[in-house]
Amino acid sequence: MKIGTDVHKCIGAGQCVTAAPAVFAQNEEDGMVIVLQDQPQADSIPAALAAIRLCPARAIFERD
């Protein structure tokens, strides 16, 4: 699994950080999404998928 982001869509809601703190963080400068693991380890995949579903701005997604 690979993670893609569209930072222009991000609104800094922080849902991804709450759902998958090992995979996502927020940039201290602007609150926007940062990907910590662009290929999440197996044990982080369920949380990463939950984060993708929770993102209100559809700024994070699964890519090929």
Add this chain to the structure above:
Amino acid sequence: MQAHPRPKAPNMPASPIPEDSASCPFHDGRSDKSAVIPDFQILREHPLNPPGQLNLLRQGKGLSRVRLWDGSETWVAAHYDDVREVLGSPAFSTVTKRKGYPFVSAQRCDVLQNGRPNFTFMDAPEHTRFRRMLARMFTVDRFARMRPAIEAIVEARCDALENSPQPADFITTFAHEIPVRVLAELVGVPEEGIALFLQAGKSRFDLSGEAAASHATGEVLWSYLDRLLAEREALPDPGENVMGQLITQQLRTGQFERDELILVINQLLVAGFDTTAASIAIGTLAFLTNPDQFALLKADTARAEKAVHEVLRYATVLQFHASRAAKEDVMIGDQLVREGEGVLALLLAANRDPAVFAEPDRFDIDRDAAHHMAFSFGIHQCLGQSLARLELQVVFLALARRFPGLHLGRPLEEIDFAVQGLAYTPNTMPVFW
């Protein structure tokens, strides 16, 4: 694209939306100022469950039509997937002057049409400019660092409750006091300003009240914040709270106008207060009427995070949210919504959709409810959600620890609720411990 015929919800008139439905008809002779959505049975058969009407709306597939207080019609989304689709779609606007925007009461119409529009009622890119400016101050990490301060506030209110004669009113002694103090700390408003924004929230959130009261308290709050901002601007270092950061990062750099920032501060205070106070109150009621769930939390404090998602889902205090107007023709499920038509995407109905939450009227703190809609969805999803979640976790953990015997001073059925409040909450709630 072609509209498919839709099953009508019971007793819904079949007439098309009147051409003038975007106007604000609060001077219209037909208006019944006391009624919120006359086609809606807003009376709740059980005070902690949504009106049965919402379940009826969900029996049909897709969107339904309802008549609003002013005689106009709007689409209603009551299925979780439809609500998510509407709120996540850039085809919909929150600009209240747009044709079709559904106002849920005369008071709301007047307040929104004649008040200063904050960024909740802007679309991208205007909205983006405000949201991005605020995002850095509302990160998960920043709020996590506020946890000790929030815990100190909650402990102090627990002391106050403990020292009150029994029964105490949980609302005025506890539920109101916590978000007010947390917001004061976060934003940098001194205690003297607290009463002002308590009052502002009260009049703005009473959908059956007079809009004039809301405008009047809004002006008082505006003048107060205007003065407060001027005082802080005069300081060489205006501090690390939100007001201080807005001054140094936005005002002094010329990024934002002074009036824009007063409006932002105003909105943070009004939006963050009633919703949090109501969620504390309804959440506490949920625990007290489901003692097995309160026992689970007491036994294992690690349950707090999931429990708060469930409190938010179960409470969904913004009972009449969220209004949208279509900017273009758009399909929601199989239904065509035309440009200029309104949709009421009901968060409360989405959060009790049995297709997404099994046995939705059961309060179950072990369920996975993180995908609830209580904070809405899309670009307008609650800016302060990380703070609200943290505040609620601290509150329920403190109640479980310090008031394990907390119970209601009168039966649930005899408690008076703000049935026409923008935020659903008990007006008073006597408790013993």
